[in-house]
Amino acid sequence: MRSVPGTGSPWLRRFHAREGARLTVVLFPHAGGSANFYREWSADLPEEYALLVVQYPGRETRMGEPPVDRMEDLAEGAVAAIEECVSGPYALFGHSMGALVAYESTRRLAKGPLGAPVRLFASARCAPGREGPTAGVHLLDDDGLVAVIEALGGTPPGVLADHGLRSLVLPTVRGDYRLVDTYRPTAPAPVDVPVTALAGADDPSVTPEEVAAWAEMTTRGHVLEVLPGDHFFPVRHRAEVLRILARDLAR
Incomplete structure (x- = not known):
């Protein structure tokens, strides 16, 4: 494993140095996603925030590493x-x-030397302990998996028709869906951290009502924001997501 310049760790990427930042925002990508999903965020965030993105094994700068297949191991590495x-x-x-x-x-960090984060932002996902919208997706054949990816709006139709590209992309996506599907938190407990949950009004995979259940996962207050768009509303409405992020970090 090679360390990413600017962080000393292969697990984190930094796109812009913010030496005078008062707070660090750590971003976690979606299934099949990589650190580059958040590249534009780094330039758009106000100067008072530094941004680090978690780079999961098996993609981009870590392409040569096997993907992690247990949620616990992925969280512990991060x-x-x-x-x-x-x-x-x-x-x-x-x-x-x-x-x-x-x-x-968050659960692990709260018990460690760094302490808990000031806020947890949960986007486009139902709360832990509930069966997610992608249950069983990793068991689909390649065509079925591609259909799910395209329905979510993350990849334009036809892009994954190329079999060479499929062979690069689908194993990582399938592994991530398997990781989520086999994630069985024991008695998921609320965190003592305020939570902002974000949902896409037209997300085919999870409804705003399901995203709102993150209210049960915090003892410190909960905000729900519903934005226009599908599962990948943070791409099309990045400015609004960053406005909400900055607003709630200033609370």
Whole structure:
């Protein structure tokens, strides 16, 4: 494994240095996603925020590594890197699968030397302990898996018709869906951290009402924001998501 410049850890990527930042935002990608999903966020965030993105094994700078197949191992790897690279106040933001990884990371970080994040942002995902919308997706054949990916709006129709591209993309996506589907948190407990949950009004995989159940996962208050768009509303409405992020971090 090679370390990513600027962090000293292969688990984290930093796109812009923010030496004078007062708070660090750590971002967790979706199933099949990589750190580059958040590249534009780094430039658009106000200067007072530094941004780090978790890079899961098996993609981009970590392509040669086997993917992680247990949620607990994925969260523990991310937590070790965050504790090594972050000092001072920080927040976690996870989209889709990333929301679950961020939740599991929050539980572990709260017990460690860094302490709990100031806020957890959970985007486009039902709360832990509930059967997710993608149950059984990893068991589909390649065509079925591609149909799910395209229905969510993350990949334009036809892009994954190329079999060479499929052979690169689908094993990672399938592995991530398997990881989520086999995630069985024992008695998922509320975290002592305020939560902002975000939902797409037209997300075919999870309804705003299901996203609202994150209210049960916090003892410190909950905000629900419903934005226009499908599962990938943070791409099409990035400015609004960042406005909500900055607003709630200023609370």
